[in-house]
Amino acid sequence: MTWTSSGWSHRAAQLARATQIGRSTDRGALMHALRAVLTGLRVPAYRDERRAAVAELQVLVDTEQRTLDPSLAVTLARAHLEMGDTHAAGIALDMVSASRLAIDTEASWTVHYMRVGLLVTAGDLGRAETIFDDAVREPPPAPMGLHTWGRDKTALLQLRMFRGGLGEIAAMREDMAPKFDAIPAYRGAIALSLFDIGDVDGARDIVGWFAYGRLSAVPDGILWLTTVVLAARAAALTRVTPVCEEALDLLAPYAEHTIVLTPGVLGVVDHHLAHVCMALGRWDEARSHVVKARELHGQRGFRVWEAESLLLAAQIDIASGREIDPEHLRTARSIAYHCGATALLDRIDDMQVPCER
Template sequence: MRDLVRWRLSRLSQECSSSLAIASVIGHEFDVDILGTTAKIDEIRLLDLLDEARQAGLVHEDHDQPARYVFSHSVVRRFLRDSLGVTRAARLHRQIGDAFQARQASAHAELAHHYWACADPAVADRAVHYARLAGDRALAEAAFDGAVLHYRRALDVLERNGGGLRAELLLALGDAHGRAGEYPARDARFVEAATVARDSDVTDLFTRAAFGYGGVLPPAVSPDPQGQALLEETLERLGNADSPARARALGRLAHWVHHERPYAERVALCEEAIAMARRVNDLATLAIVLCHRCWALDGPRDVDEQLADAAEILRLGEELGNHELLLDGLRIRMSARFRRGDFELAADTAATLADLARELRHPEFLRMAAMWDVVVATIEGRYEHAQRLTGELQTRLRQLGHSQTELILIGQALPMLWLRGHLGETRSLIDDIATLQSQIQIWPAMRAWLGAESAADDQVRKLLGSLSPDAPAKLDENYSWWATIVAFIQTVTAIGDRVWAGKLYELILPFARHNATLGLAGFLGAVTHHLGVLAATLGRWDAACAHLEAALQRHHAMGSPPFAALTQMEYALVLMSRGSDGDRERAEELRTAALRTAAQLGLKAVQTRAARQVPHA
């Protein structure tokens, strides 16, 4: 192909070849006016030269855009560009950039490219200016990879030529990395921006870096001294006076220390942030700190308040035209509806969130939508589909460099592992994570549950004996609260510990209408199911029947054969133990239905329960 191009060029006039070489620097497509200005050839002569090139098959006219030509093949353009020296090409980029700048309607991306490529210190300020504008435009158009390229080029020019915009460009690049789904690069740029801003003592830029670090982060399940330190330094820099920035910093800090500071302390931080946001009358700040409150608290008693917060966030997002606030409001509403037991409403909200996340190409909310798809498939017992979706999610999380990849995958797999009798296979992984994250309250409960699953009753009794039965009531009410409580319930009902069962029953009774969930990661059954097995352990047969009947209705309404089967088996055992009129016949119906589903879906947890004739009492 290159030999053919060389032969065709050899048949052209020298003036035509030179003009095409200049055009190759403009781009694969080029404008007659820009080429004429750069080559200093009048329009009539230039059109004659382009006719010569067209007849040689090297270019053709763009029929959709008059006065615009296109190289016939990328090899043609590369050959011509290679014929130019580095210095000559750089000088042409400068001239082309000037020609584009003179034509005020030129795209910023074209100007940015040519001024960057000319490597001329005299136009470094223009290179940075247009690269920033091009990056901003790409970000607004959801062309996130393009935004990263433009901001990187602006930084490259600054590093070559000096300049005082480094912190601002690092902030823009960090944001672009985040929207492109490049999380480690995002956080590295924000740390760099914070360092530059600190050295320059520019509080506004430092504050923006602190807010950018971590992105739209989920509950911080692992201590991150870097993020916390940035927020605390921000608060020191801002002082005690009311301001939108201080309100945001307080709210984000409460969010960041979700698993590190007590619930009451997080509540106080949130209340101070929200009150301040209302005092300064900044609607965007108010919406943001409401989002942070929902992340920071996120316990069983926060559901109704989260629904109210979601409504206000959505209203403010609409009023401000802020799509990211709309995504946050939808995420909060979806999670709260799911936990409150409004599964159909949660699913409707999830669909709206997924549509908007796809439209905006927002990686974090696309991740949440993908998690919801796994939850639904698991609830419905479509386990092969759930595993395929989990594999796709795992790939996405690793591409993002998400800090919680392993934890998300465990949370999503937990319900299926439990019901299919494979929970014990996670022992080594859970032990490793528990060692690394000893501050997270779920891990002792998970270890006890694993012991109960493997019938290590003596070990489980020893572990529970090291804790007070009042310990669950003292647990911090946060994201992992329900998973921790369910783990304890599974443990104490397996060994029939009535003291623990009584304490747990009273603890979760106020939430009887709710679902036990692990945020958006997993469904652990209707709370009435767990109340039923606790009541059965206590020998309260009538209460157990009432709870399990309600759970069965919930699980059927949710279209969940696996959890319906689990409840049917527990219900059958309770009826057999109560022995009232008609109980035995009803129990047999429930048992038969449960075992049928268990055989179809491989629910070993249900089959194992069938081997026990009566609940502990």
């Protein structure tokens, strides 16, 4: 199928038509159409279409009961992860044959890359780090020479947010800076990493670029939600109020959505809404969003993000002058400890509130 410049709605209509034809004619054509929905409609407005497509595609895969092509396995795993089924995501990756991975370096790298994101999300960070170091850190040349630089960086970002800290990402500032205009999400990532290593002014300067309407001008593409969320998190941490206000308006319609940044997730939007509401002093909204975020993270198996939401709940209480619930920090610390989330443990310890392991 050839995409046109007619916009997302036209693309969605094309895919709906292709899916309808596939159902009435050919299983193979239907599978290709459903895969196209999962890869070609990765914007918030079409979450329901993706949910229906992954359910239907999984039925077809289960019926055939055979090994999966690596690209299909990764597509399925990413879709299941978005819908909150980490178990199904793992099964999809397990369905790629070992012999295929042994002879195809690109397929092997891609499956291991997706595995890292899944393990981080589900809370097995020690294993995620081992796989990253052994099989992901040095990617093979990309097909046709495209996107070679940075192919491993989203996995590294997600791993280091919770284990080890973001110093490695901060060290890439000079490499990433020339790409800021083409990929605005890099700005948010570098701002977060600078804040993490203590350069608050540097982080504030970078995320401040999103003010004056620039955040609203981010293109409506597959990185839109990620870009806004990274900017929102950095703006909340550095108290860049104009960016927080703009992010709040942009993200509000998608509160329960999962933010997919392949190979993993950045939690649910409710969590980041809670964070920007805290930065803006909108305490009741912040508490409402963080309660919902913790619930959704628990339901979807996003263990490290569940702990992050518990920590954020405590931070909201402290910032608003309320007495914190010590159970929040105890539970957050327990989850982080068992997940091997050392950076998250450091953030909890920085609260300077005694809590039992």
